[in-house]
Structures are given as structure tokens and as C-alpha cells.
Amino acid sequence: MNAIPVAALPERLPTRRYLGYGLGDFAFNFYWLPLQVFLLKYYTDVLGLASGAAGIIVMICLIWDGLVDPLIGIVANKTRTRFGRYRPYMLFGAIPLAVTFSFVFLPVPFHDTALIVYALVTQLLFRTVYAAVNIPYGAMMASMTRDSMERNWLAGARMLFAFSGSAVVGYATPRLVAWLGVSNPDSAYFWSAAILSSLATLVIFASYGLTEERLEPVAEQQRHPPLRELLRMLARNTPFLQAAAAIALFGFASTVTSASLPYFVQYYMRGEPTMTGDLASMIPFVQMLAILPWTLISRYTGKRAAWIIGLLIATAALGVLNLIDRPDATMVFVLVGITAFGSAAIAVNFWSIVPDTVEYGEWQSGVRVEGFVFGLVTLIQKSALGISSAFVGLYLVWIGYVPNQEQAPSTVEGLKYMFTLFPMIGMLASCAVMLFYRLDAGTHGRLVAEIAARTPVRSGP
Numbered sequence: 001m002n003a004i005p006v007a008a009l010p011e012r013l014p015t016r017r018y019l020g021y022g023l024g025d026f027a028f029n030f031y032w033l034p035l036q037v038f039l040l041k042y043y044t045d046v047l048g049l050a051s052g053a054a055g056i057i058v059m060i061c062l063i064w065d066g067l068v069d070p071l072i073g074i075v076a077n078k079t080r081t082r083f084g085r086y087r088p089y090m091l092f093g094a095i096p097l098a099v100t101f102s103f104v105f106l107p108v109p110f111h112d113t114a115l116i117v118y119a120l121v122t123q124l125l126f127r128t129v130y131a132a133v134n135i136p137y138g139a140m141m142a143s144m145t146r147d148s149m150e151r152n153w154l155a156g157a158r159m160l161f162a163f164s165g166s167a168v169v170g171y172a173t174p175r176l177v178a179w180l181g182v183s184n185p186d187s188a189y190f191w192s193a194a195i196l197s198s199l200a201t202l203v204i205f206a207s208y209g210l211t212e213e214r215l216e217p218v219a220e221q222q223r224h225p226p227l228r229e230l231l232r233m234l235a236r237n238t239p240f241l242q243a244a245a246a247i248a249l250f251g252f253a254s255t256v257t258s259a260s261l262p263y264f265v266q267y268y269m270r271g272e273p274t275m276t277g278d279l280a281s282m283i284p285f286v287q288m289l290a291i292l293p294w295t296l297i298s299r300y301t302g303k304r305a306a307w308i309i310g311l312l313i314a315t316a317a318l319g320v321l322n323l324i325d326r327p328d329a330t331m332v333f334v335l336v337g338i339t340a341f342g343s344a345a346i347a348v349n350f351w352s353i354v355p356d357t358v359e360y361g362e363w364q365s366g367v368r369v370e371g372f373v374f375g376l377v378t379l380i381q382k383s384a385l386g387i388s389s390a391f392v393g394l395y396l397v398w399i400g401y402v403p404n405q406e407q408a409p410s411t412v413e414g415l416k417y418m419f420t421l422f423p424m425i426g427m428l429a430s431c432a433v434m435l436f437y438r439l440d441a442g443t444h445g446r447l448v449a450e451i452a453a454r455t456p457v458r459s460g461p
Contacts, residue, residue, distance in 0.1 A: 013145055013154070020210025021144070021154055022161035024090065024137050027203035029165035029284070030196045031101055031130060034173055036258040037280045040392065042105065042189055045403045049119060055393015057120050062386030065127035066379035069135050073372040074227075076136040084213040086136035086143065093133035094204040098197035100126040105189040131378075133204070139374040142355040143213045146448055155352035156295035159344070163288035169196055170280030174273045230372055233365045239439040240357035244377050246433040247350050248384035250311070253426030254343065255388040257419060263396070264419040267407045269332060282333065283340040290344035303349040304437045310345025311427045313338065318427075322420035346430075353437075356444045363447040388426075392418065 043054035079085045103122045110118050141154055173192060181188035234240055261279060265271040298306040317338035324331065354377055362368040399414030401407065407415070 013150060016210050017144065017212060018154060018157040020207050020212075021141065022157035023203050023210065024207035025158045025162035026165035027200040027207065028130075028134055028137070029162050030169050030200035030203075031097070031126075033166045033169050033258075033280065033284070034193070034196070035104075036255065037170065037261055037276070038173060039104070040259045040389065041262040043119060044396075046189065047115065047119065048111075049115065051393045051396040051401055051403070053116055053393070054119075055390045055396070057116065057123065058393070059386035059390035060120065061123040061127050062382045062389060064124055065131050066382035066386070068128055068131045069374075069378040069382070070372055070376045072131050072135045073139060073374055073376070076139060077372060079136075086140040086213060087208055087211060089133050089136040090204050090208045093129060094201045094208075097126075097129050097133050097204075098194075098201045100129045101197045102190060102194045105193040107186045107190060135374055135378065137207075138351070138378070140211065140213060141351070142358050142374075144211070145214065146359070146452075151352045151355050153295065155350075156291050156348055158351060159347040160288055160291045162347070163284035163291065163344070166284030167281045167288065170282075170284060171277055172196070173280075174277035178273070233361055233367065234373070234376065236364060237357060237361045239353075239360050239437060240373065240377070242433055242437045243350065243353045243357055244380045246307070246430045246437070247346070247377070248380050249426050249430035249433065250343075250346050250350075251381050251384040251426075252388040252391075253423035253430070255385045256392055256426070257339075257423045259389060259392045260415065260418040263401070263415050268412050268415045268419070269329065271329065275329070279333065279336055282337060286337045286340040287344035287347060290341045291348060294345045294348045297345070298349055298352070302440050303353055304434050304440070306345045307349050307434045307437075308431045310342040311431045313342030314340075315342075315424050315427045315431075317342065318420045318424045322416070322424070343427075353439075356439055359444060359448055359451065360439055363451055391422075 040051075040054055040058060043049040043057070044051045049057070076086055076089065079088065081088050083091060100122070104119075104126050106122070108115070108118055141151060141158075144154065145151060173196070176192040176195065177188045180191045184191070258280075262273075262276045265276045265279065266273070269275065294306055294310065297309070301309070317335045321327065321332065321335040321339075327335070354374060358368065358373050361373065395414070395418055399411045399418075401411055401415075
């Protein structure tokens with residue numbers, strides 16, 4: 001490390017690039033949040049699937065989504081068009097994404113096995129198209145700038161818009177369903193999905209128009225190693241492995257919280273469906289407000305420290321909620337809001353840490369494969385989300401949950417633990433992993449400087 005040159009002066013992107021990149025995740029959260037919060041309950045309480053089957057369907061589809069991600073990353077790395085390498089996937093994939101999302105909520109006259117097959121096939125189709133658009137979008141950050149702190153601001157902009165999108169759709173979804181359900185209750189979810197996905201399509205087009213890919217690899221970096229060599233390279237990339245493990249554990253906590261929220265509100269809090277929407281909207285709204293503080297904290301304390309501090313705050317709030325017997329609605333909103341504030345630290349830092357691990361791998365091997373890295377890390381993340389979704393479905397069976405009926409006291413208590421205790425375990429485990437992460441901004445800057453010294457990078461206009 002002593003021989004590594006001093007990093008070059010940081011570059012600055014124009015404001016419209018932050019805006020354009022952020023708009024992409026605003027749109028993607030019109031798809032992501034409904035699946036995280038409302039899909040499992042839609043399957044069990046509206047479509048009529050058994051909770052265990054519903055959870056396993058979500059798990060299979062998320063793992064499939066994750067398996068597709070690295071393959072799409074490899075294809076995106078090889079893509080060369082006049083529109084760029086990653087941006088064309090947004091341009092040509094936005095409309096198919098909207099159509100397949102609506103199919104997930106299409107009312108069908110199926111039962112038993114036919115219903116399970118339909119739910120599985122439509123969700124698999126949607127998640128495949130989602131990956132084809134979302135993975136190139138995520139990888140695009142690494143081609144917009146090499147500066148670690150500039151990526152932190154890009155990640156902050158991305159999460160700011162992501163949480164804004166989640167807040168809008170979290171608030172709007174139950175109200176759209178209630179409004180559309182007055183005249184046509186069987187298709188209320190379908191038309192709600194169609195409206196939301198149409199709006200998301202327009203925003204993705206705007207994101208495409210405002211972003212730009214500035215870094216183009218030179219000939220040596222354009223070689224594409226076989227899959228086995230890529231996996232060997234990543235097996236030596238310790239920061240990547242640590243970041244992937246930490247986000248998988250946090251993903252478990254986040255998914256269990258999101259999927260259990262409607263059940264916790266209806267049966268433990270005895271609240272109206274709009275309370276679920278209000279909480280689902282408040283969580284990303286608080287996280288949106290927390291983006292700037294956590295971006296600044298990360299800048300001055302480091303990404304690892306911010307990650308750990310944020311999760312300890314979130315864990316403490318859930319711990320208090322777990323200890324209080326029958327809290328009132330105000331207390332729930334306050335403690336869930338504190339949890340949301342703490343967890344925002346991960347949203348900012350994870351999407352800034354992953355591009356840093358790309359450069360670490362490039363420094364080790366001389367090969368830059370950001371598309372594959374983003375694809376593989378989302379495979380790990382979505383596999384964890386899928387396992388946690390199956391856990392929620394099977395846990396509902398274990399505690400004796402029966403849809404649309406009065407629940408036994410032991411079942412209600414089990415719903416409380418699902419919303420508080422299990423997410424706490426996942427968050428603390430994520431903190432433990434990040435204690436060993438060592439790729440700070442100074443080290444990363446020196447790695448980038450050495451890469452630049454031995455392999456110059458050509459920038460676009």
C-alpha cells in the first residue's frame with residue numbers, strides 16, 4: 001500500500017446527473033414496495049393462497065430474480081450501443097416492465113394448483129423483466145464517476161428519490177385499492193398496479209434522458225473472463241464478500257418487517273388498512289429526510305461506522321417496541337419512524353460501497369466487471385429476501401394464522417415477534433459483519449489512483 005500514489009482530485013457531476021439517476025429509483029420503487037409490503041397479504045387474503053404456499057412462491061421468484069441478475073450483468077457489460085451500455089435497458093424495458101407488473105395482480109378464475117401456477121409464472125415473468133432493467137441501472141453508477149465520495153452523493157440522490165417513490169406508493173396503494181374497489185372489487189389491485197406502473201414508465205424515460213455514461217474501459221478492460229474466473233476473482237475480493245453478507249442479513253430484517261407490517265397492523269394493533277398505508281408511507285418519508293444527514297455522517301465518520309451506528313439505532317427502537325405491551329398508535333409511529341431513520345444509513349452506504357468493491361477487484365485483477373458484481377450482489381440480496389419471505393409464510397402457518405378471522409392470542413403475540421424480534425436479530429448480525437470491513441475512502445482513493453496510473457481511463461464528453 002505504501003507505493004500507491006496519492007488519489008487524484010475529486011471530480012464533480014452536474015446536478016442534472018444526480019436528478020436523472022435518482023429518478024430511476026423513484027420509478028423502481030413503484031414496483032418494489034408493493035411487492036415487499038402488499039404482495040404476500042394480497043396472495044393470502046385476496047387471491048386465497050395458503051400462507052405457506054404464498055411465502056414459498058415469493059421465495060422462488062426472488063431467488064430466480066437473483067439468479068438472473070448476474071447473467072444480465074454479464075450481458076450488460078458486453079453491450080455496446082449508440083445509447084450507451086446500460087441506459088438502453090431502461091429505454092426499451094420500461095413498457096414491458098409495466099405490463100408484466102400488472103399481470104401479477106390480474107384477477108383470474110383459478111383455484112388450487114392452477115392458482116399457484118399462475119401466481120408463480122406471472123411473478124417469475126415480472127421479476128425477469130425487472131432484473132433486465134434494474135441491474136443495468138444499478139451498474140451505471142460505476143460508469144458515471146470513479147470518485148468514491150461523488151458516488152456517495154449519487155447514492156444519496158438515488159435513495160432520496162427511492163424513498164420518495166416508496167412514500168408515494170405506500171400512501172397511495174391502499175387508497176387506490178379502496179377507491180377502485182367500490183365499483184369493481186375483484187380487479188381493484190390490478191387497476192391500481194396499472195396506474196402505478198404507467199406513472200413509473202414515464203419517470204424511467206425521464207431518468208434515461210437525464211443520465212450519461214462517462215467512463216469507457218480501454219481494450220484490456222474490455223476482455224470478458226469466463227464465469228469461473230469471475231467467481232474466483234470475487235472470492236478474493238474480501239470487501240465485496242463482507243458487503244454482500246451484511247446486506248443479506250439486513251435484507252432479511254427489512255423483508256420480515258415489510259411483509260409482516262399488514263398483519264401486525266390488522267391483528268396486533270387492530271388498525272384499519274389505511275394505517276398500513278400510512279406506516280408504509282411514513283417509513284420511506286423518514287428515510288428520505290435521513291438521506292442528507294447519513295450522507296454527511298458517512299462522509300466524516302466513514303461508511304462502515306455510519307452503517308453500524310444506523311443499525312444500532314434501528315435495533316434499539318424495535319427493542320423498545322417489543323418490550324411495550326399493546327402500544328398505542330402514536331408510540332408505534334414514533335418507534336417505527338426511529339427504526340426507519342436508522343436503517344436509512346444502509347440504503348445510502350450500501351449502493352456507495354458496492355462500486356468501491358468493484359475498484360478493489362479491478363486493482364487486484366486488472367479487470368473491471370461492475371455489471372457482474374452488481375448482478376451477483378443482488379443475487380445474494382434477493383436470495384436472502386426470498387428466504388425471509390418464505391420464513392414469513394411458514395412462520396404464519398406455525399403460529400396458526402387464519403386469514404380474515406379473529407386470531408388466537410398466541411398468534412397475535414407471534415405477529416408481534418415477527419415484526420420486532422426477528423428483524424432485530426438480522427440487524428445485529430449485519431453490524432457484526434461490518435465490524436471487519438476495512439475499505440475506507442482513503443484506501444479506496446489510493447487504489448483508484450494506482451489503477452489510473454497503470455491503466456488510463458478515457459472519459460466521454
